[in-house]
Amino acid sequence: MSNDINHLLNIMAKLRDPKSGCPWDLAQNYQSIVPFTLEEAYEVADTIERNALDELPGELGDLLFQVIFYCLLGKEQGLFDFAVVVDKICQKLTERHPHVFGPMVAASSQEVKQTWERIKSVERAGRSLHSVLDDIPLNLPALSRAAKVQRRAATVGFDWDELEPVVGKIHEEIVEVLDEVNAAEQDQQKITDEMGDLLFAVVNLARHLKVEPEQALRRATTKFERRFRGVEALANAAQKPMAAHSLSQLDAYWDQVKREESAKE
Numbered sequence: 001m002s003n004d005i006n007h008l009l010n011i012m013a014k015l016r017d018p019k020s021g022c023p024w025d026l027a028q029n030y031q032s033i034v035p036f037t038l039e040e041a042y043e044v045a046d047t048i049e050r051n052a053l054d055e056l057p058g059e060l061g062d063l064l065f066q067v068i069f070y071c072l073l074g075k076e077q078g079l080f081d082f083a084v085v086v087d088k089i090c091q092k093l094t095e096r097h098p099h100v101f102g103p104m105v106a107a108s109s110q111e112v113k114q115t116w117e118r119i120k121s122v123e124r125a126g127r128s129l130h131s132v133l134d135d136i137p138l139n140l141p142a143l144s145r146a147a148k149v150q151r152r153a154a155t156v157g158f159d160w161d162e163l164e165p166v167v168g169k170i171h172e173e174i175v176e177v178l179d180e181v182n183a184a185e186q187d188q189q190k191i192t193d194e195m196g197d198l199l200f201a202v203v204n205l206a207r208h209l210k211v212e213p214e215q216a217l218r219r220a221t222t223k224f225e226r227r228f229r230g231v232e233a234l235a236n237a238a239q240k241p242m243a244a245h246s247l248s249q250l251d252a253y254w255d256q257v258k259r260e261e262s263a264k265e
Contacts, residue, residue, distance in 0.1 A: 012068045037066040143213040146203040166205050173198040230257035
């Protein structure tokens with residue numbers, strides 16, 4: 001381990017010192033810091049998506065601190081420490097890259113991916129799992145988990161080879177949503193279920209197009225926020241509250257914002 005890592009480990013140990021440590025850090029456990037870990041991971045992703053690379057070292061440091069925190073908790077309980085975690089990832093990377101650390105030759109990134117999935121399948125079989133869908137975390141973001149479930153199913157051939165049926169499934173699910181919406185007696189649970197099927201089908205399209213759905217939706221939401229703020233600015237410039245505008249007026253503002261964005265590209 002480098003001196004920098006040792007320094008960080010020592011800082012973490014002082015924070016958790018029973019006599020002189022930080023009361024907040026001392027009160028934490030595995031479960032309590034999970035929300036902070038997720039938050040820090042999203043902040044790393046946000047920094048990258050905003051291309052704010054000058055902020056990235058700080059955000060990565062925050063994420064690394066989470067890892068160090070878990071390692072110290074493990075050390076306190078005699079379960080594992082930072083060295084064990086490093087050994088585990090080194091072993092995993094070596095075993096899953098036989099084309100680099102072994103005799104195998106990989107001609108493309110697709111072959112590398114197939115090898116990775118094949119090795120993971122063998123590892124899962126060794127843990128006496130009963131399904132290719134076992135050990136997929138339940139607390140993953142819904143879009144990411146849907147994509148992971150679909151990828152796992154695809155490894156055993158449960159997937160379409162062409163795009164047309166994937167798109168067709170989306171149209172089918174839209175019809176089923178509208179059937180429930182237009183039913184004589186609406187059942188909100190059925191509408192929710194059909195919307196879930198539609199979202200799952202859209203995730204499948206994203207997967208086939210090699211688009212990460214969670215990232216795509218975050219980007220779309222960020223774009224909407226930016227443009228909506230532009231609409232608000234135009235409404236303020238007109239000295240007229242948003243609610244006093246007609247929808248057609250707001251749509252005109254929206255189109256103006258989009259045109260101005262396109263002109264800057």
